[in-house]
Amino acid sequence: MTVFLAAALLLAGAAARTIETVTPQVICHSHITPDGQVQPEPYLEISPPAPWSIIRNFLVAPISGVGVLAGGVMGMESCSGPPLLVMFWPPPRTSGGGTVLGDVFVAWMPPGETQAGPLSINGYGTEGERLYIRYGPNISQARDDEEELGLHESRHVDQWAVANFLAGNLAFPAAYFVDDALFPESRNHFERDASLSRGGYPPAPDNWPAPKWPETAAIAVLGLIIFRRRLRWAVRVIRGGQGQRTAPTTGECPVHTRGWTPLRDC
Structure with a gap:
């Protein structure tokens, strides 16, 4: 029964991601004026070569659709990155981060206490922008920061695609969880592969394990059961x-x- 439900969810996800692909998307960080006019910012030229982009998006479509469905359940809207589809809460709610599911970035994390200033004062606007809001996640306000974050998350899409091809849709989150239990935060090999600086992580103090013992114990017990x-x-x-x-x-x-x-x- 569990396998059947998982398969049904992935099939629904693949269908949801396909629908989003053919649905016209507003570019993330577009400017929406009070009368509803959309003033899009230029696309970031950070997508991978077209052949690989098509292949990896196909490989991750089922799990990507799960991100679309989850965002829809939470009342989120979507915009086009690229190289990812972004699910986010509409203004005035803000986001301080999120999670990549396939090629969908679900910006669900609330802003941290350090994110003050224009984000908390003007919702999705930046300082001095009083006539429109920015449509899309306000995780970064500077264009260069947005590009760096996009490249970081795009690398995670590569990781998802390779893991899905080798071992199925749950391979990447399982491998990430195990790695993060033994090599947390900046030590995490997947985050290091995606570039710590681009993802906003501090440099890794060393390359040695620093186990998070509750998670490590849970993995050990689960391994014994399986x-x-x-x-x-x-x-x-x-x-x-x-x-x-x-x-x-x-x-x-x-x-x-x-x-x-x-x-x-x-």
Whole structure:
């Protein structure tokens, strides 16, 4: 049942992302005047080469659509980055960050306490902009910062695409969670690959693990649950030698056979 629900969600996601692809999008950070006129800013020229862009967007479409659906449930609107589709809360709500799901950036994080000034005073406007609001996430106000952040998140899309191709739609978040539990924040290998400075991360203090113990313990327990049968098989082979590789309990396959009970019971 769980597998069926996951497959249904991914199919719905692929459909939702396809619909967003063919739906005209306002460019993020466009200026919307009080009478509803749209004054778009130029596209950032940071998209990858067209062939790879098409391939990676196809590979991540199901999980990208999950981001679209999640944003819709939260009452978000969408705008075109590029190189990502961005889901965000309409003004006057603001955002201080978000999460990439495939090629969709869901700007769900509230602004931090350090983000004061025009963001808190004028919603989506920047200082001196009193006649219009900026349509799209206000995570960065400077054009150069916006480009750097876009390049950082685009690299995460590459990571999603490769992981999806190699191991399926949950491979990247699983790998990211495990890596972040052992190498948190600036030590995280995925963030370092996407450029720490572009993503607003401080330099990594070193390359050594710095485990977050609650997450690490949870991963260890989950690993024992998932691989318990293989572990039992390995224990049986270690205790009984190679002859135990294919010597199951009557009526059971070798993997299901108990490994840490006395061999006479096997």
